[in-house]
Amino acid sequence: MQFDALNQEIREFCDERDWEQFHTPKDLAIGLSTESNELLEQFRFKDTEEQAALLEDAGSRQAIEAELADVLFFTLRFADLYDVDLEQALADKLDTNRERYPKDEYASSNKKYDE
Template structure:
């Protein structure tokens, strides 16, 4: 992502706020694909060729902006994700929460 950006001199546009707004926009485009699908049919419908392809494109856009944002902020995304998962594992022990939606309180 960094090389792609540098080759086009787009770094000047990649401040955190702009990247976050682009990321939110792409998440919105992904959400739009599923907005009116019945929840119980979404997975099956997402396997259909056209929706599957479009979902993949939007997920790729989300990933690209997320990776670029992490790069700009000098955050090791893989390390941050592993630390987050370790914290969530401690906060939500599987034997205590299996089959239950997490309580946000």
């Protein structure tokens, strides 16, 4: 994966601004939550057709992409500063979810594994 190159770019950006002092685990988690909610806000109160229209409109799509980039920024920054191997964490999570959600049992289902 290309996390190393992205992490390096984010690290340099933050180092140039002396921001590490503001990037505690709590503050990065708050930033991640805030940016995720800003992404969610783009779709709030929109039906399926309106959501699709947002993604087709250049201005709306740009705003959505910017929020996704913010979410990625905070995720990568957290992982880089606190030695989280995102590639391994994702692989582990996929393994867990394969066990929780066997494809034959959960195909076309949105039920949670414990329901």
